[in-house]
Amino acid sequence: xxxxxxxxxxxxxxxxxxxxxxxxxxxxxxxxxxxxxxxxxxxxxxxxxxxxxxxxxxxxxxxxxxxxxxxxxxxxxxxxxxxxxxxxxxxxxxxxxxxxxxxxxxxxxxxxxxxxxxxxxxxxxxxxxxxxxxxxxxxxxxxxxxxxxxxxxxxxxxxxxxxxxxxxxxxxxxxxxxxxxxxxxxxxxxxxxxxxxxxxxxxxxxxxxxxxxxxxxxxxxxxxxxxxxxxxxxxxxxxxxxxxxxxxxxxxxxxxxxxxxxxxxxxxxxxxxxxxxxxxxxxxxxxxxxxxxxxxxxxxxxxxxxxxxxxxxxxxxxxxxxxxxxxxxxxxx
Amino acid sequence: xxxxxxxxxxxxxxxxxxxxxxxxxxxxxxxxxxxxxxxxxxxxxxxxxxxxxxxxxxxxxxxxxxxxxxxxxxxxxxxxxxxxxxxxxxxxxxxxxxxxxxxxxxxxxxxxxxxxxxxxxxxxxxxxxxxxxxxxxxxxxxxxxxxxxxxxxxxxxxxxxxxxxxxxxxxxxxxxxxxxxxxxxxxxxxxxxxxxxxxxxxxxxxxxxxxxxxxxxxxxxxxxxxxxxxxxxxxxxxxxxxxxxxxxxxxxxxxx
Numbered sequence: 001x002x003x004x005x006x007x008x009x010x011x012x013x014x015x016x017x018x019x020x021x022x023x024x025x026x027x028x029x030x031x032x033x034x035x036x037x038x039x040x041x042x043x044x045x046x047x048x049x050x051x052x053x054x055x056x057x058x059x060x061x062x063x064x065x066x067x068x069x070x071x072x073x074x075x076x077x078x079x080x081x082x083x084x085x086x087x088x089x090x091x092x093x094x095x096x097x098x099x100x101x102x103x104x105x106x107x108x109x110x111x112x113x114x115x116x117x118x119x120x121x122x123x124x125x126x127x128x129x130x131x132x133x134x135x136x137x138x139x140x141x142x143x144x145x146x147x148x149x150x151x152x153x154x155x156x157x158x159x160x161x162x163x164x165x166x167x168x169x170x171x172x173x174x175x176x177x178x179x180x181x182x183x184x185x186x187x188x189x190x191x192x193x194x195x196x197x198x199x200x201x202x203x204x205x206x207x208x209x210x211x212x213x214x215x216x217x218x219x220x221x222x223x224x225x226x227x228x229x230x231x232x233x234x235x236x237x238x239x240x241x242x243x244x245x246x247x248x249x250x251x252x253x254x255x256x257x258x259x260x261x262x263x264x265x266x267x268x269x270x271x272x273x274x275x276x277x278x279x280x281x282x283x284x285x286x287x288x289x290x291x292x293x294x295x296x297x298x299x300x301x302x303x304x305x306x307x308x309x310x311x312x313x314x315x316x317x318x319x320x321x322x323x324x325x326x327x328x329x330x331x332x333x
Numbered sequence: 334x335x336x337x338x339x340x341x342x343x344x345x346x347x348x349x350x351x352x353x354x355x356x357x358x359x360x361x362x363x364x365x366x367x368x369x370x371x372x373x374x375x376x377x378x379x380x381x382x383x384x385x386x387x388x389x390x391x392x393x394x395x396x397x398x399x400x401x402x403x404x405x406x407x408x409x410x411x412x413x414x415x416x417x418x419x420x421x422x423x424x425x426x427x428x429x430x431x432x433x434x435x436x437x438x439x440x441x442x443x444x445x446x447x448x449x450x451x452x453x454x455x456x457x458x459x460x461x462x463x464x465x466x467x468x469x470x471x472x473x474x475x476x477x478x479x480x481x482x483x484x485x486x487x488x489x490x491x492x493x494x495x496x497x498x499x500x501x502x503x504x505x506x507x508x509x510x511x512x513x514x515x516x517x518x519x520x521x522x523x524x525x526x527x528x529x530x531x532x533x534x535x536x537x538x539x540x541x542x543x544x545x546x547x548x549x550x551x552x553x554x555x556x557x558x559x560x561x562x563x564x565x566x567x568x569x570x571x572x573x574x575x576x577x578x579x580x581x582x583x584x585x586x587x588x589x
Contacts, residue, residue: 010340069433071588082340090588094435095342105427109362121354122434124346173340 010174010206011045011068016077018063018230037063038074039230046223048200050207054217054315055227061210062102062178064227068208069099069176081174097174098123100167102182104151104159112154112162113138113147116169123170133169140198141165141191156183164192171203178210193220214315226319233322238315245313245321249289252309253280253296260304265295278306283317345435355436355444363452367414374409375456378402381522382464391468393549394524399464400549401522403478404485404541406456408517411486412493413510415449419497420506423586432587442494442579449493450486457482461548474551477561484568485544489517491575492540498582517541540571 018038025031037060045051053061066072068079070090079086086093093099107115116137120130138144143158143165151159164180175196181189199205211217217224218238225235234241253259255278261267269292273280284292289310296305313321346354385398422428431441457478465472493510500506520536528536536542547564550556 066429071429071432073588084339084342091435092342094433095345096340097433099429099433101426101429101433103426103429105422105425106430110358111361114358114361118354118358119430119434122346122351122431122436122440124344124435126350170343172343 008047009044010047012080013043014078016041017075019075037230041232047206048204049222052209052217052221052224053227054224059227060230061227065178065210069093097176098167098172100177100180102178104163108152111148111150112143116166119166120169125170137165137168157185157188161188174206176208217315241318242313245317248283248313249286250311251282251289254307255304256306260301263301266301348437348440351436351440352444355441356448359445359448371456374406375459378405378460379463395468396549396552397524400545403457403461404545406460407453407486408489408514408541410453411449411490413514415490415493416497416510417507419494420500420503424503428587438583439580442583446490450490454482470552477551480565481544481548484565485541487572488540488568488575491579494579495582498586521545543567
């Protein structure tokens with residue numbers, strides 16, 4: 001069983017370390033201390049799964065992904081992708097995976113069609129196959145109508161979708177997507193996940209996804225590694241992670257104006273409340289939460305209450321429960 | 334973990350098809366965004382020739398001015414704009430796109446350089462024809478531009494790409510491109526007869542000089558074709574060298 005699981009590992013990362021040197025302060029740029037952006041990361045990504053890296057901005061997700069795609073050399077540790085040592089042979093990454101980075105500057109001035117076709121050609125396709133795949137991918141993602149427009153002239157979400165299309169031309173067994181749905185509307189997002197699922201079903205494609213979107217992580221990922229300050233602080237399925245905090249529920253209170261601290265029950269909740277101003281977020285055991293809801297909806301506090309929600313924990317709660325330092329960079333939409 | 338056979342590597346993109354794809358993409362970019370700049374480059378050279386018309390009165394000086402102004406268009410686009418392009422691409426992370434595709438570095442650099450250089454041809458031709466009319470020079474030798482533009486273009490584009498890729502910051506890439514263009518302007522357009530020795534040496538170091546010289550020689554009644562060939566040969570060698578440096582710089586910039 002263990003051997004089976006191991007043989008199905010597409011990407012194995014062991015003890016990966018990357019440290020950015022300290023930066024001296026300059027005019028207009030403050031000095032930065034030495035930063036350990038990747039701090040002893042170990043991961044196993046299995047064949048055919050959508051594996052996520054979740055963490056707030058600055059957690060080290062993109063740095064980690066750059067090392068997995070051969071764009072950056074780690075200081076130490078190993079990355080094995082489909083049996084190839086990417087630390088020794090970073091150039092092989094381009095022949096094994098397709099990468100969608102956060103930047104589109106290389107494609108910005110091209111039309112959608114030419115961006116997709118050129119990328120396919122540079123992935124080694126001949127002219128005809130590149131054009132055929134271009135047409136198929138643009139059709140699949142609903143981009144045919146805007147195929148003749150330059151990326152620069154498109155909205156952020158459309159541009160992102162066009163870059164995603166370029167990443168799909170020239171089939172690869174592994175897709176590495178760095179925040180692919182940023183700025184997209186729900187229709188475009190659905191197109192992205194449908195395209196990913198199709199490649200998974202038809203070719204057994206493996207997807208490594210970077211995201212700071214909690215809702216997206218919960219809905220599309222098979223397994224997720226939670227990253228904080230360059231370290232993997234947990235790695236499991238979203239449901240498995242949430243089970244770790246299953247005893248807790250999340251209570252959100254929104255006050256009309258200032259919180260009515262003169263009510264003793266409210267004052268008692270105040271130390272446990274996170275959040276700002278009128279909005280309080282509390283993580284409580286379920287019986288405590290029930291008591292708190294009774295208190296704020298029954299007594300004089302109710303007059304000051306604008307809205308409240310009671311919910312089972314999300315990955316954001318998991319992140320905080322695991323000792324994540326800040327949830328500010330995590331997005332729920 | 335080692336129980337699986339290593340995954341199949343997709344084929345690498347071959348040099349020439351990849352070069353053609355980059356060239357085509359870059360040329361389409363140029364059509365969208367660089368045409369106004371080509372006008373600027375051409376008008377700049379035409380303006381310089383009109384200015385020099387008041388000072389220079391035929392002879393070798395007129396030949397140097399027309400040849401220098403024509404090659405200046407190449408310097409403006411191939412050196413200055415390409416340095417800016419690669420500087421911007423590197424600073425914004427756009428190089429990641431190419432670095433994660435199995436494409437030979439030379440294809441990216443040569444494709445971009447060739448697109449920029451060939452894009453300068455119409456501007457160079459307009460400038461040269463205008464200069465010939467202005468100074469009364471024969472136009473029979475203008476065909477040499479078909480050799481001068483690619484060769485000087487290769488040398489200058491390689492230089493521009495290398496500057497853009499090696500500059501630690503985007504602003505420095507822009508600055509280096511501008512300075513290189515200024516050097517091509519001062520050292521290429523002004524007739525060398527009036528320059529002090531030090532400046533003449535600097536002029537000899539600039540790759541565009543040989544393109545200018547080769548072009549200027551063809552205006553004489555009986556051109557010295559051996560000298561023209563030698564000048565173009567120097568241009569070509571410098572072109573190969575500077576493109577090799579640019580390719581090395583690309584490799585260095587792509588994997589940090």
